[in-house]
Amino acid sequence: RPRVLSGIQPTADSFHLGNYLGAVRQYVALQETHEAFYFIADLHALTVTPKPDELRRRTRVAAAQLFGAGLDPDRAAVFAQSQVREHSELAWYLICQTGMGEAGRMTQFKDKSARYGESTASVGLFTYPILQAADILIYQADQVPVGVDQKQHLELSRDLAQRFNSRYGPTFKVPNPYILKEVEKIGDLQEPTAKMSKSSSSPQGILDLLEEPSALRKKVMRAVTDTGSEIVADEENKPGVTNLLRIHSAISGVGIPDLEARFAGQGYGALKKEIAEIVVETFGPIKERTEKLLADEAALDRMLAAGAARARAVAQETMEKVRDRLGLLPTS
């Protein structure tokens, strides 16, 4: 079975619709056909120095949402990134293989550091994509399901794998991004040309998985739309409606042309009302299962520990080889 690997950050109290459609839903589907490794990226979250209690809580909430969304601990290894320490170790080795200029071209760092202020942004935020390469390469992953915002980072992972292999001999599999065009970038409801984001969207622009139905409905009904009243997909002139049609289509499975035909002659309100209902229907059961899982923290922690043990076995196998290739002495 080919291997699939992906991670998601515990940087908010809930995942949002973009995370769900762009990533988590694919995680669940791929566990059927792939050997699957999914982690909560607590080491990545450290780049923005969260409060310890908040990080602990959000990591558990993230794990519960992954299981709540349908990940099966018997099929997928689900764990916290920090529980497999080899991620950090490999990150150092790869940092030493990365050029300053190469790292400096990462657009997500530019966006995020601009938000925190270039001089207050941590070095960790800068090296983040290299840790991400370590996350992927350590499991010899074939496929990495992500949204399109991660495409550049995936490219770096591929470059680092190839570079390491040519410098030190075949060691890493070169991973492929798994990006579904239709859901690669779900837009913010208030600013549809920007991606819906845990850390940069305002609460009004983001639909949280764990949100109350009444709040979800309100936000959908208040989503920004465009001039004119026609319901047609037109990225250039109608980014708001296009985003809404994409969301509807991704959840309902109805193609966009069929939706355009179905809503012809109706106003934006009709489309929004339907979206609000299908979002609530989709999120409701996930929220319920998530809350149930969070009620027994010890059991949840055991599920993560079991996932980490399986992941660690694979990571350690890779690391034995990596250390030897680099010329480091055996640890025992």
Ligand code: ATP
């Ligand atoms: P942050 O703002 O803290 O970076 P985020 O919302 O970008 O949070 P991540 O945890 O960084 O969420 O990303 C988890 C996964 O969700 C990644 O695969 C990412 O590509 C995907 N993703 C995030 N936002 C969207 C979106 N709006 N549309 C589609 N996929 C998305």
Ligand code: MG
């Ligand atoms: Mg992100």
